[in-house]
Amino acid sequence: MRFHVSLRNMGHSATPETLRACAQAVEVSPIFEGAFVVDHLFIPPEEAEGSGGRYLETLSTLAWLAGATSRIKLGISVLIAPYRPALLTAKQVATIQELSGGRLILGVGVGWMDAEFRALGVPRTRRGALTDALLETLHQAFANDVIESNGQKVIFSPRPERPPIWIGGRGEAAVGRAARYGDAYHPIAIRDVDVRERSEILQAEAARWGRPVPSLALYAPFDGDVGPAVDRLGELRELGVDDVVVAFGRYRDAAEFEDRLRCYAEEVAPGFA
Numbered sequence: 441m442r443f444h445v446s447l448r449n450m451g452h453s454a455t456p457e458t459l460r461a462c463a464q465a466v467e468v469s470p471i472f473e474g475a476f477v478v479d480h481l482f483i484p485p486e487e488a489e490g491s492g493g494r495y496l497e498t499l500s501t502l503a504w505l506a507g508a509t510s511r512i513k514l515g516i517s518v519l520i521a522p523y524r525p526a527l528l529t530a531k532q533v534a535t536i537q538e539l540s541g542g543r544l545i546l547g548v549g550v551g552w553m554d555a556e557f558r559a560l561g562v563p564r565t566r567r568g569a570l571t572d573a574l575l576e577t578l579h580q581a582f583a584n585d586v587i588e589s590n591g592q593k594v595i596f597s598p599r600p601e602r603p604p605i606w607i608g609g610r611g612e613a614a615v616g617r618a619a620r621y622g623d624a625y626h627p628i629a630i631r632d633v634d635v636r637e638r639s640e641i642l643q644a645e646a647a648r649w650g651r652p653v654p655s656l657a658l659y660a661p662f663d664g665d666v667g668p669a670v671d672r673l674g675e676l677r678e679l680g681v682d683d684v685v686v687a688f689g690r691y692r693d694a695a696e697f698e699d700r701l702r703c704y705a706e707e708v709a710p711g712f713a
Contacts (some may be wrong), residue, residue, distance in 0.1 A: 441677065441712045443546075444474035445701065446659075446687045447500050459616040460508045461694035467509045471705040471713055474513030474545060476685050477501050479520050482624050490690065499532050506540035508523070514540060517659075517685060518547030518626065522562050523569035526577040527589050527598035533578065533586060538598045545652040547626055548575060549608030564658070568613060575621040577642040578605065606683075609632065612641060616657060618654050619645030624683060635679050658684035661703055669708045677712060 446461050448454060466475045479498040483491065500623050505558045514536070521529075537544045550558065550567040557564040580587050582602035586595055606620035606626035614637050618625040625642055627635070639656065646653040662669050676684060690701045 441673070441681065441709075442474075442683045443472050443493060443709055443713060444476055444513065444683065444685045445472050445476070445702065445704075446476045446644045446685055448691065449477040449496040449498065449552065450480070451494055452492075452504075452692070452713065453693070453697075454496050455493060456504075458694050458697075459496075461506065461632060462697045463509050463512070464507050465694070465701055467512050469701060471700065471709045472512070474515050474684075475505065475509075476515035476517045476547070477505075478517055479589055480553070480556065481520075481523060482556055482559040483553075484559075487553065487555065499529075502544065503536050503539065505693075506536060506543065508515055509624075510541075510544075512543065512582050513545050514543050515526050516543035516547045517628070518552035518606065520556075521548050522551055522557070522564075522567040522573040523560055524574070526570075527581070529574060530581040532602065534581070534596070534598055534600060537603050538599045541605070542601055544603035546578075546603045547604060547606040547608055548622075550614070572617065573622075574696075575605070578602065579621060607654070612638075615641045616645050618642060619651065622654045624655045624657040630658075631657075632675060632679060639679065639680065643645040655682040657695075659685050660677035660686055661687050661689065662700060662708065663689060664703060666703070666707045669704070671713045673708065 445466055455705055463475050466472045477498055480495045483493040498516050548570045581596045586593050604623040605621060606624040607614060607622035608626050608628055610627045610630045619642055643653050658676060658690060660672050686704055691697045
């Protein structure tokens with residue numbers, strides 16, 4: 441298993457000092473390979489418990505973290521594709537990938553929060569089509585020096601190696617999307633029984649598209665209780681999970697984050713890495 445950890449880019453923890461300290465703690469960890477942030481832009485007041493509506497924009501945050509680190513992977517779990525223009529997003533992704541030395545992991549999902557779609561003026565009914573358009577653009581752009589957009593040929597440069605794409609979502613549409621475009625399937629808040637069912641569909645869909653079967657990348661919560669965390673890793677291993685994103689929940693500061701990180705690395709992960 442490969443271990444990553446989720447950083448809070450929301451709420452009071454989303455300060456330059458705390459983010460930098462947490463990312464650099466991951467950087468020196470012997471177990472953890474990557475740090476992930478989440479994606480929200482505009483939270484309505486009634487949905488803001490735990491964050492106060494304070495969210496750092498995801499791609500900007502990862503570009504900043506690329507300059508504060510040199511080893512770890514930098515991930516998004518997950519970029520809400522319909523919120524962003526496809527070609528511009530591909531350019532931003534390529535820029536982060538280039539400047540970070542190829543360290544990006546790009547999670548992609550369709551989004552879910554009605555109020556956020558309304559605030560951005562994006563029809564929620566088109567979220568699947570807009571997500572597919574972004575994924576198609578990413579694959580085309582990272583495979584060709586010249587691409588066509590709106591009837592015009594343009595140069596796509598810099599063109600580093602395409603980052604791994606992890607597809608989020610729990611439904612069958614997400615599984616099909618992962619099989620067609622993804623390198624990993626990354627559902628969030630999903631039952632193990634559903635993971636097994638989706639894995640079978642994933643294999644069939646990947647064969648239909650003539651692509652390798654995407655790997656599995658799942659979250660694992662850790663509140664400091666070692667026993668349940670070890671048991672959970674055993675369950676994830678039985679499911680065939682390759683990448684684990686560990687979530688510490690709300691931490692007060694970098695010191696609390698580092699304590700959780702050290703505990704997980706020393707008492708939970710050994711035997712699974």
